[in-house]
Amino acid sequence: MNQLLRFLIVILPVVVLIFFAKILLIDEDIKFSNFDSKNFPEFQLNDLNGDPVQSESLNGIKILNVWASWCITCLVEHPFLTRLSEQNIQIIGLNYKDSDSKANAWLEKHGNPYLFSIYDPRGDLAFDLGVTGAPESYLIINNQVVSHIQGEMNQRKWQSIFLPLIQQAKQGS
Amino acid sequence: MIIKKLFIFFSFIVLSTSAFNQLVYEFEDSLQEKRFYSLISEIRCPKCTSGSIASSDAPVSRDLKNKVYELVLDGSTDQEIKTYVSERFGDFSDYRPSLEGSNYLLWFGPFIFLALMLAIFFIKRRV
Numbered sequence: 001m002n003q004l005l006r007f008l009i010v011i012l013p014v015v016v017l018i019f020f021a022k023i024l025l026i027d028e029d030i031k032f033s034n035f036d037s038k039n040f041p042e043f044q045l046n047d048l049n050g051d052p053v054q055s056e057s058l059n060g061i062k063i064l065n066v067w068a069s070w071c072i073t074c075l076v077e078h079p080f081l082t083r084l085s086e087q088n089i090q091i092i093g094l095n096y097k098d099s100d101s102k103a104n105a106w107l108e109k110h111g112n113p114y115l116f117s118i119y120d121p122r123g124d125l126a127f128d129l130g131v132t133g134a135p136e137s138y139l140i141i142n143n144q145v146v147s148h149i150q151g152e153m154n155q156r157k158w159q160s161i162f163l164p165l166i167q168q169a170k171q172g173s
Numbered sequence: 174m175i176i177k178k179l180f181i182f183f184s185f186i187v188l189s190t191s192a193f194n195q196l197v198y199e200f201e202d203s204l205q206e207k208r209f210y211s212l213i214s215e216i217r218c219p220k221c222t223s224g225s226i227a228s229s230d231a232p233v234s235r236d237l238k239n240k241v242y243e244l245v246l247d248g249s250t251d252q253e254i255k256t257y258v259s260e261r262f263g264d265f266s267d268y269r270p271s272l273e274g275s276n277y278l279l280w281f282g283p284f285i286f287l288a289l290m291l292a293i294f295f296i297k298r299r300v
Contacts (some may be wrong), residue, residue, distance in 0.1 A: 005293065005296065005297060008293060012289075040259075097232070108253070123236060127236055127261065128261060129261070130219070130263065131233070131259040132219040132220045132230070132231075132233045132262070133220055133232065133233060165300045
């Protein structure tokens, strides 16, 4: 009996330690990127030029990037998005709680990596997508929301979260 | 003179923008009001490390509160509202995790741990 007690006294703190260490070491970016894929929410919105957006435009492999002219971090990730678009990655913008004139001026000033930007001034589509703030990025494969990156998009997140899923989708098709 | 100054001073306070900042929610009955305040204290703010949307003034929390208000007035049940939110913001958004899967450990873990500790304590005392 004494042996069992000694064993428990040693093993219990170790179990507790491992338990909390595991929680602390989970990569937050990856934690929020994993979820059951869901259909892209239905919406009726225009793009920044005032033309209605067709849901067919979300077929294939697309990155949906939530951005706004008032968002500082969007400016930080902008060069990386530009590089992605130069590598023929198709990025659609979701202009979030912004004004179209400010958004268009921002794109003119900093460059436009987007195929087009959906204009969502009240944040309705963003709410249905579960956007918590700008910037955020979603991986959309054939109208399905497959993965999600909160905050700035960068090389590390791109390679560890989106790229493996894109490669997997390309192999599957 | 001093009265005039005081009048100006208090006018600034009363008419300051913060007085109009707070959204006022109006309900048809007190039950709706109770449900609304209990729901917003059980839905986690998706933008915060820890805290309910009731305690947060983040834009997304404000949107969530408005949506919960709308749904309460529309007659949705508490469960419907929570499902609506978790469909968009994940299970993470519910401060009262459901009794299923790995959540069992969350609910009963502390009691199992306590039982184990008590067992060790009594065994040790007998030895």
